Amino acid sequence: MSTVFTNSILNVDHSKIESPTKTHLADCYAMVTTAVSITFWAVLLMLALCVLMQPFWPVPQSGRDITINIIMGASIIIGLLILFKYFAEKAKGYCVREQDITLFKGLIFKNIITQPICRIQHIEVKRGPIDRKVGLAKLHVYSAGDISQTFEIPGLALETANSIRNQILAHKEMQHHG
Amino acid sequence: MDNSSVPQQTIDTITENNNRWHRVSPLAILYYIEKLFVILLNNIFYMLPALFVLWDKIQANPWIAASIIGVLLSIITFFSIWSFVVFRYRLSEGTVEVKSGIFSKKHVNLPFNRIQNVKIEQPFYYRIFNFSSMAFDSGGSLNQEARLIALPLSFAKTLQIEINEYKSNSTNTVSSFDVNNEYQLDSDNSTAPSDEVVENTRSIGDLILHGITSNRLYILLAALAPFVDDIFSFAGEKLEGMGIDIQAHLDNDPAWQIGVWAISLLLLVIGLMTLLSIIGAIIMFYGYTLSRTHDKYIRRSGLITKHEVSVPLSRIQIALMKQDLLDIVFGRINLRLDQLNAQISSMNAGGNDTSKLLVPSVFAYECRDIIEHVFPSHNLHNTDFMAISKRFIIRYVSFIVIPITGVLSYSSYYNEGLSPMVPIAVFFVLAVLVYGRWLRWGYQINETYLYIQKGLLGRDKYCLPITKIQKITFSQSYFMEQNKLASLKIYLASGSYHIPMIDQDHAKTIYDYVLYKVESEAKAWM
Numbered sequence: 001m002s003t004v005f006t007n008s009i010l011n012v013d014h015s016k017i018e019s020p021t022k023t024h025l026a027d028c029y030a031m032v033t034t035a036v037s038i039t040f041w042a043v044l045l046m047l048a049l050c051v052l053m054q055p056f057w058p059v060p061q062s063g064r065d066i067t068i069n070i071i072m073g074a075s076i077i078i079g080l081l082i083l084f085k086y087f088a089e090k091a092k093g094y095c096v097r098e099q100d101i102t103l104f105k106g107l108i109f110k111n112i113i114t115q116p117i118c119r120i121q122h123i124e125v126k127r128g129p130i131d132r133k134v135g136l137a138k139l140h141v142y143s144a145g146d147i148s149q150t151f152e153i154p155g156l157a158l159e160t161a162n163s164i165r166n167q168i169l170a171h172k173e174m175q176h177h178g
Numbered sequence: 179m180d181n182s183s184v185p186q187q188t189i190d191t192i193t194e195n196n197n198r199w200h201r202v203s204p205l206a207i208l209y210y211i212e213k214l215f216v217i218l219l220n221n222i223f224y225m226l227p228a229l230f231v232l233w234d235k236i237q238a239n240p241w242i243a244a245s246i247i248g249v250l251l252s253i254i255t256f257f258s259i260w261s262f263v264v265f266r267y268r269l270s271e272g273t274v275e276v277k278s279g280i281f282s283k284k285h286v287n288l289p290f291n292r293i294q295n296v297k298i299e300q301p302f303y304y305r306i307f308n309f310s311s312m313a314f315d316s317g318g319s320l321n322q323e324a325r326l327i328a329l330p331l332s333f334a335k336t337l338q339i340e341i342n343e344y345k346s347n348s349t350n351t352v353s354s355f356d357v358n359n360e361y362q363l364d365s366d367n368s369t370a371p372s373d374e375v376v377e378n379t380r381s382i383g384d385l386i387l388h389g390i391t392s393n394r395l396y397i398l399l400a401a402l403a404p405f406v407d408d409i410f411s412f413a414g415e416k417l418e419g420m421g422i423d424i425q426a427h428l429d430n431d432p433a434w435q436i437g438v439w440a441i442s443l444l445l446l447v448i449g450l451m452t453l454l455s456i457i458g459a460i461i462m463f464y465g466y467t468l469s470r471t472h473d474k475y476i477r478r479s480g481l482i483t484k485h486e487v488s489v490p491l492s493r494i495q496i497a498l499m500k501q502d503l504l505d506i507v508f509g510r511i512n513l514r515l516d517q518l519n520a521q522i523s524s525m526n527a528g529g530n531d532t533s534k535l536l537v538p539s540v541f542a543y544e545c546r547d548i549i550e551h552v553f554p555s556h557n558l559h560n561t562d563f564m565a566i567s568k569r570f571i572i573r574y575v576s577f578i579v580i581p582i583t584g585v586l587s588y589s590s591y592y593n594e595g596l597s598p599m600v601p602i603a604v605f606f607v608l609a610v611l612v613y614g615r616w617l618r619w620g621y622q623i624n625e626t627y628l629y630i631q632k633g634l635l636g637r638d639k640y641c642l643p644i645t646k647i648q649k650i651t652f653s654q655s656y657f658m659e660q661n662k663l664a665s666l667k668i669y670l671a672s673g674s675y676h677i678p679m680i681d682q683d684h685a686k687t688i689y690d691y692v693l694y695k696v697e698s699e700a701k702a703w704m
Contacts, residue, residue, distance in 0.1 A: 112653070115649045116648075116697045118696065143648040144703065
């Protein structure tokens with residue numbers, strides 16, 4: 001390589017920093033995912049209660065009591081998990097440097113996953129129906145090997161996702177590969 | 179299909195009157211039957227415990243069982259014929275196209291100059307008719323592999339030559355846009371006289387040793403352990419039926435005699451298992467040769483079905499020296515050179531060992547020489563590994579061993595049947611295993627290679643070339659952060675590799691160095 005190797009963080013303040021630093025995801029992201037999971041579980045709970053209370057095939061009283069206890073217990077546990085997930089989503093972040101892209105995640109187990117851009121096979125911006133509603137997007141980055149571990153940055157504002165994608169595509173190594 | 183006339187036809191005539199879809203010989207049905215059988219057998223293995231439990235029911239209604247088997251066989255035959263009927267191939271304008279599949283239709287279109295590797299296989303049922311099947315490897319994902327089943331051998335060989343010639347002719351016209359330099363090297367090679375040299379062969383003695391050492395007896399025993407009671411009562415009933423009363427013997431005979439019986443029974447089982455394993459090793463590795471051209475390793479072996487795997491050196495992602503306990507005793511090593519998605523394909527059952535670049539039961543110096551061609555000046559065979567943190571032991575003892583012991587002690591407290599010695603013994607055994615695991619873990623890094631060692635009874639040593647790394651994860655739990663420790667996970671195209679609980683600063687240095695090396699050199703990983 002003739003040019004000097006640099007790997008500073010892009011889009012910050014042009015200071016050359018060695019280690020990746022965390023940029024947080026879009027503000028509404030954690031709230032939105034939490035709201036989605038609360039809605040999902042609430043609907044499921046309602047369905048379970050409907051089945052339990054429907055008049056056509058009456059459930060015996062003792063069975064009903066046990067089921068209600070189970071449902072109560074389960075909702076407490078699920079509620080705690082959702083709370084945990086909220087903070088976990090809040091803790092996620094990313095960093096785009098000249099040569100690589102980094103994902104920060106985890107609350108108890110903190111993971112820093114770094115993907116060199118020269119090893120990226122292809123890249124996708126994905127948007128589900130809810131993402132489209134709130135103007136968010138996910139960035140999927142694929143490299144060779146272990147398919148189970150896809151590199152995914154969720155909760156990016158659409159413009160951010162697109163600009164990261166364009167930056168990666170503009171990288172000289174990516175253009176090399178065509 | 180006129181099987182007999184095809185071999186006489188040259189490829190030219192075939193490629194001239196092409197643009198037509200061809201069927202293969204009906205012998206392809208045999209191929210599909212074999213494939214479905216292998217899938218079925220693999221699944222039966224998982225169903226064995228269920229079969230064992232249901233054995234009485236099966237015996238009571240043999241007709242139902244027989245008809246189930248009959249139905250299964252006819253389903254297999256039906257689908258095999260159907261698969262054959264929908265299978266079509268076409269050779270035109272320097273591409274091979276294959277249409278196949280019943281439910282999920284697949285249409286593979288593979289230009290000759292994308293073909294990295296042509297593999298000709300001759301399963302035993304084709305050898306009688308002098309047929310073969312061809313696999314074209316494009317170097318991409320597994321889905322892009324095309325396979326022509328049931329072609330006359332001479333036709334397959336002509337086609338192979340044709341493809342190689344096509345590739346070398348078109349090399350000049352291919353624009354630089356065509357990504358792989360490596361492929362161009364490849365086709366240069368195909369016109370040049372082959373510089374193939376035999377690097378390694380395995381004698382029958384080696385294979386017998388491999389059969390003994392790679393014996394998976396203890397895994398089978400562990401899998402059978404939950405059914406020990408059933409097996410004994412079953413065997414007892416059988417023997418009683420033959421006029422031998424085990425219970426009477428157990429009650430009357432002296433203890434030493436029962437002991438001798440038990441030991442000889444055990445030895446008999448071990449002997450049988452070992453024999454099976456040796457037979458398996460010989461079937462798979464008979465006539466093993468590993469040869470090398472300037473840019474490829476080629477492995478040929480097989481007693482019943484002959485396999486040929488050729489792998490360009492540049493496609494090899496890692497070298498792995500694998501030793502089971504018995505391998506360590508005999509001083510032998512199983513060497514594996516993994517390519518793409520090796521970990522995934524080893525999870526999919528069926529034919530996994532045959533498609534790998536594996537050298538069974540070699541000595542350390544042979545290992546060193548073979549790896550040397552792929553990863554020059556590596557030092558895998560005598561690396562001083564650095565130990566991981568002792569907190570590894572604390573972590574596994576407190577988060578896995580103690581909970582297990584806790585549950586066991588709880589149940590032994592409330593359950594008369596369980597002796598309090600059991601949880602204590604379990605605790606010590608597990609703790610010793612965790613300690614052994616810690617003892618084996620090790621890592622080392624130099625400018626070009628990252629070495630990892632792990633194992634428990636056996637020992638696996640990995641050599642990862644740093645420039646081929648795809649991505650890296652640095653992770654830390656709350657407790658690890660308190661103790662200034664971190665783990666690394668390294669991803670290559672062949673799979674992922676883990677270094678747990680090492681010094682945080684050292685982990686950070688490795689993490690930074692790996693990224694620097696990969697990004698600044700940006701060397702091809704394939």
